[in-house]
Amino acid sequence: MxxxxxxxxxxxxxxxxxxxxxxxxxxxxxxxxxxxxxxxxxxxxxxxxxxxxxxxxxxxxxxxxxxxxxxxxxxxxxxxxxxxxxxxxxxxxxxxxxxxxxxxxxxxxxxxxxxxxxxxxxxxxxxxxxxxxxxxxxxxxxxxxxxxxxxxxxxxxxxxxxKPSQANLVKLTGNFLITGVIESLAEAFALTTKGGIETAKVYELLTETLFAAPVYKTYGSIIRDGSFSPPGFKLLLGLKDNRLLQQAGEKLETPLPFAAIIRDRFLAALAHGDGDLDWSAIAKRAVDDAGL
Missing domain, CATH: 3.40.50.720 (NAD(P)-binding Rossmann-like Domain)
Structure with missing residues (x-):
């Protein structure tokens, strides 16, 4: 062609x-x-x-x-x-x-x-x-x-x-779910770290048992290692997708409360100068909140 x-x-x-x-x-x-x-x-x-x-x-x-x-x-x-x-x-x-x-x-x-x-x-x-x-x-x-x-x-x-826009809506929804995985992993790692458990051990258990999906393995390893640069997908683009998701939710009269939490993580990351890092760098905010 x-x-x-x-x-x-x-x-x-x-x-x-x-x-x-x-x-x-x-x-x-x-x-x-x-x-x-x-x-x-x-x-x-x-x-x-x-x-x-x-x-x-x-x-x-x-x-x-x-x-x-x-x-x-x-x-x-x-x-x-x-x-x-x-x-x-x-x-x-x-x-x-x-x-x-x-x-x-x-x-x-x-x-x-x-x-x-x-x-x-x-x-x-x-x-x-x-x-x-x-x-x-x-x-x-x-x-x-x-x-x-x-x-x-x-x-x-x-x-x-x-209808072509249906695939766009699905894509925004998929990206939202990825950010949910990033946030939940970040909180879990922060909690267990503060409890004195090595993150590598927690990652191994989670990704080799109940959470063996690629998205958990990929982003779990990035968060575990703090390897947010070079970015596979820039944090600024993640914030953009979050904004588009919420716009679609408003038009379809569908509340997305967790999307607002993720938005605030992105904004906090920008305030800390992390805009050029991988979007999974929002995980750093969970570490801050835990006082680590």
Whole structure:
């Protein structure tokens, strides 16, 4: 397939590389040109603007940091909607708000373009290995057309519904659950440490018995070792996702009291200068609260 890939951060670069390795033809765009140039050795073309990049492609994929970036690249001057052919598909793989996803769906429909969402679960190492889990939403026919591209980047695809914003809501919910795991592990480690028990022993017991899921092992080991840098996912982005989750909850009239607690952990982390660390650094606040 002819694919445009826009957004070459730590995740996007690995995802674009996997598309090439699975035989797809890729042209890339990034706000700063250096990451795109690094892929040119693989035969990846480099677009000058988003509109020019997507002009001759069946699929345009965005993997960008936030709503502002996705809105500018998609709806702005020389954006995706201005260049994408009728019948071609924009796949938004970024973690964005439900509200923006709904706006994008409407804008693409107005130009006879397709739109689907496919946000991912997995850190950069999973993206590198093509082992992401992908939540997909869009019209059934569109999802089937884009499936080969998604399968090149992930180990399993989960279809959430035919309304694209549904996958965005699921992604925000999943990230919320991860922060809940981080917070609960942090509190458990702080309590047991204060009780004179080695954190390594507690981690071993928990992750080899009742809590053997990857999310407990991954974040438990980060918290245990205090290895918050370099970040796999920046704390500032975690705060952004928490904010988008609460916005969705307000619109759907669904109280999310624990999300407010997590928000305060993020804000406290920022106040302590931890904004550039991994989002699991909110665990440091439980240590402070315990007087350790």
């Amino acid at each position: 002819d694919i445009a890939f826009l957004g070459l951060g730590g995740m996007g670069t690995a995802m674009a590389r996997n598309l090439v390795e699975h035989g797809h033809t890729v042209v890339a765009w990034n706000r700063s040109p250096e990451p795109a140039k690094a892929l040119s050795a693989l035969g990846v073309g480099i677009g000058e603007t988003p509109a020019e990049t997507v002009k001759h492609c069946e699929i345009a994929i965005t993997m960008l940091a936030d709503d502002g970036a996705v809105e500018a690249v998609s709806l702005g001057e020389n954006g995706i909607i201005a260049g994408l052919a009728k019948g071609a598909t924009h796949i938004s793989m970024s973690t964005i708000s439900v509200a923006l996803s709904e706006r994008l769906a409407e804008a693409h429909a107005g130009q006879s373009q397709n739109y689907a969402t496919a946000p991912v679960f997995g850190r950069p190492d999973a993206a590198e290995a093509g082992k992401l889990f992908i939540a997909v939403a869009g019209e059934a026919g569109v999802v089937e057309k884009i499936r080969p591209a998604l399968e090149a980047m992930g180990q399993r695809i989960f279809i959430m519904g035919e």
